[in-house]
Amino acid sequence: MSAAPSTAGAPGTRFSRLGLHLPGLALNAVAFLAGLAFWWAITAAKLVVLPGPHEVFVRAIELAVNGQLALDIFSSLKRVLTGFVLGAALAIPVGFLMGWYKIARALIEPYVQFFRMIPPLAVIPLAIVTMGIDEAPKIFVIFLASFLSCVVATYQGVISVDRTLINAARVLGARDRVIFPRVVIPASIPFILVGVRIGLGSAWATVVAAELIAAQSGLGFRMQQAQLYYDLPTIFVSLITIGILGLVMDRLLQAAERRLTSWQERAQ
Amino acid sequence: MTHSKLSFRNVSRRFGEGEKSFLALDRLNLEIADGEFVTVVGPSGCGKSTAMNIAAGLMGVSDGEVLVDGKPVSGPGPERGVIFQQYALFPWLSVRQNVEFGLRIKGLPAAERRRISDHFIGLVGLSDFADALPKTLSGGMKQRCAIARAYAVDPTMLLMDEPFGALDALTRVHMQDQLLDTWSRERRTVFFITHDVDEAVYLANRVIVMAARPGRLHKIIPVDLPAERNEEVRLSKEFAEIRNQVWHSVYHQKPLIEA
Ligand SMILES: Nc1ncnc2c1ncn2[C@@H]1O[C@H](COP(=O)(O)OP(=O)(O)OP(=O)(O)O)[C@@H](O)[C@H]1O
Ligand SMILES: [Mg+2]
Numbered sequence: 186m187s188a189a190p191s192t193a194g195a196p197g198t199r200f201s202r203l204g205l206h207l208p209g210l211a212l213n214a215v216a217f218l219a220g221l222a223f224w225w226a227i228t229a230a231k232l233v234v235l236p237g238p239h240e241v242f243v244r245a246i247e248l249a250v251n252g253q254l255a256l257d258i259f260s261s262l263k264r265v266l267t268g269f270v271l272g273a274a275l276a277i278p279v280g281f282l283m284g285w286y287k288i289a290r291a292l293i294e295p296y297v298q299f300f301r302m303i304p305p306l307a308v309i310p311l312a313i314v315t316m317g318i319d320e321a322p323k324i325f326v327i328f329l330a331s332f333l334s335c336v337v338a339t340y341q342g343v344i345s346v347d348r349t350l351i352n353a354a355r356v357l358g359a360r361d362r363v364i365f366p367r368v369v370i371p372a373s374i375p376f377i378l379v380g381v382r383i384g385l386g387s388a389w390a391t392v393v394a395a396e397l398i399a400a401q402s403g404l405g406f407r408m409q410q411a412q413l414y415y416d417l418p419t420i421f422v423s424l425i426t427i428g429i430l431g432l433v434m435d436r437l438l439q440a441a442e443r444r445l446t447s448w449q450e451r452a453q
Numbered sequence: 454m455t456h457s458k459l460s461f462r463n464v465s466r467r468f469g470e471g472e473k474s475f476l477a478l479d480r481l482n483l484e485i486a487d488g489e490f491v492t493v494v495g496p497s498g499c500g501k502s503t504a505m506n507i508a509a510g511l512m513g514v515s516d517g518e519v520l521v522d523g524k525p526v527s528g529p530g531p532e533r534g535v536i537f538q539q540y541a542l543f544p545w546l547s548v549r550q551n552v553e554f555g556l557r558i559k560g561l562p563a564a565e566r567r568r569i570s571d572h573f574i575g576l577v578g579l580s581d582f583a584d585a586l587p588k589t590l591s592g593g594m595k596q597r598c599a600i601a602r603a604y605a606v607d608p609t610m611l612l613m614d615e616p617f618g619a620l621d622a623l624t625r626v627h628m629q630d631q632l633l634d635t636w637s638r639e640r641r642t643v644f645f646i647t648h649d650v651d652e653a654v655y656l657a658n659r660v661i662v663m664a665a666r667p668g669r670l671h672k673i674i675p676v677d678l679p680a681e682r683n684e685e686v687r688l689s690k691e692f693a694e695i696r697n698q699v700w701h702s703v704y705h706q707k708p709l710i711e712a
Contacts, residue, residue, distance in 0.1 A: 349537055350543060352537070353535075354543075354554070358530070363558060
């Protein structure tokens with residue numbers, strides 16, 4: 186895929202990008218520091234019975250040095266990525282099938298719509314009873330969460346492909362088997378990527394909750410353990426790690442999305 | 454008798470069902486000879502695009518039949534090039550990749566594709582933008598890219614839906630002359646929809662005037678002007694007369710009391 190041409194408008198773009206992003210970043214930093222100061226102030230003044238930033242930072246270093254943090258991150262990420270990749274890998278073809286063939290749509294859509302109404306976490310008790318308490322039920326629940334959000338987005342993407350683009354391809358001599366890879370797939374990529382992002386978000390939310398219920402490692406499990414010992418700094422470290430990892434994954438996908446859909450006309 | 458390249462035989466098209474159905478095209482009969490250039494004018498909503506889509510094989514008829522080279526149309530084909538009212542460029546492909554789309558489907562080798570796309574991109578004046586994505590082009594440039602894409606597959610018939618609508622006056626005249634030039638050299642059959650009465654007369658052998666509600670054929674006005682069209686023709690008295698005649702039949706149509 187070719188990048189946007191560097192002809193007209195490049196200096197203007199660069200200028201406005203600097204003009205927009207620098208104060209934006211500076212403001213972000215100000216907000217971050219203010220939040221930190223606020224947290225420090227209320228805990229130092231003993232207004233709330235919570236650990237302060239210093240205490241949490243020390244615990245984070247401890248957990249990082251003894252390897253426990255890395256192990257927890259690794260277990261949680263492994264579950265999320267396994268479930269998510271399986272879910273997305275199944276959802277994308279199924280979504281295309283539903284969008285392209287009316288019969289497939291009529292057969293599958295009622296199930297998708299129905300299961301979408303059940304929060305993935307509500308499936309955990311059933312999954313534990315039927316699959317035991319090791320990895321399988323957790324991965325299954327994450328798989329379900331990411332599958333459902335991806336499948337709907339892909340299917341929406343395919344049915345909203347502009348008819349005139351399909352017609353343009355047909356009058357140039359393209360048959361269905363060419364139109365599908367050359368027109369339908371590229372035209373639905375923006376939708377699919379939005380679905381993938383939502384899917385990863387819900388997978389991440391689900392894994393932590395699943396680990397709270399039954400696990401031997403992972404960020405959710407660690408918090409659950411810490412809760413038993415009233416270990417608030419560890420709970421904070423886990424929560425912050427969950428937030429940061431979620432944010433990083435989302436930003437990576439967003440960057441991929443930007444690259445893959447740079448051809449889209451965007452309202453400025 | 455010259456044989457017809459494109460024939461509409463009693464073609465009707467209805468949208469919707471029952472009470473709320475709408476007759477967009479009412480028993481259209483039209484014979485277009487091989488190598489003929491017809492322009493189609495008429496008020497908005499009179500079924501011009503509908504007729505074109507049917508000829509392109511993108512839309513079925515409710516009644517009647519459409520023949521191309523004497524054979525009933527059953528779908529689109531690359532021998533009928535289409536330029537849509539909305540440019541319909543593939544936004545993820547560059548200008549060149551758009552122009553080469555039909556050539557890839559034909560299975561031409563890369564060097565051959567390149568040669569053809571260079572030629573047609575040059576013809577529409579987009580050489581400096583060959584690698585640009587459609588989102589970076591103006592409306593007129595998009596339209597020119599769509600024109601190059603349709604010309605590139607070398608169709609024997611061109612179905613054009615207001616192809617020059619988004620162009621500025623200067624480019625428009627240039628594109629009109631280009632089209633006439635290609636047409637007179639290669640004798641393609643052209644079915645050309647426009648809102649511009651001057652354009653309709655300047656380009657055509659015959660002007661097809663349509664009427665609305667229901668969409669139907671109103672009048673066929675032959676254009677008896679020299680085959681070679683140029684500025685002189687455009688400014689002639691004969692041109693002005695035909696132009697007035699077309700203008701009158703488009704803008705002073707008597708409303709039909711619908712049955
Ligand atoms: N897919 C459709 N469904 C329902 N009605 C339609 C459809 N396509 C066209 N029509 C109706 O048929 C009539 C003719 O439409 P058409 O697009 O052929 O008009 P047109 O002559 O090309 O108009 P314009 O000059 O504005 O492009 C219009 O009244 C339109 O509302
Ligand atoms: Mg139209």
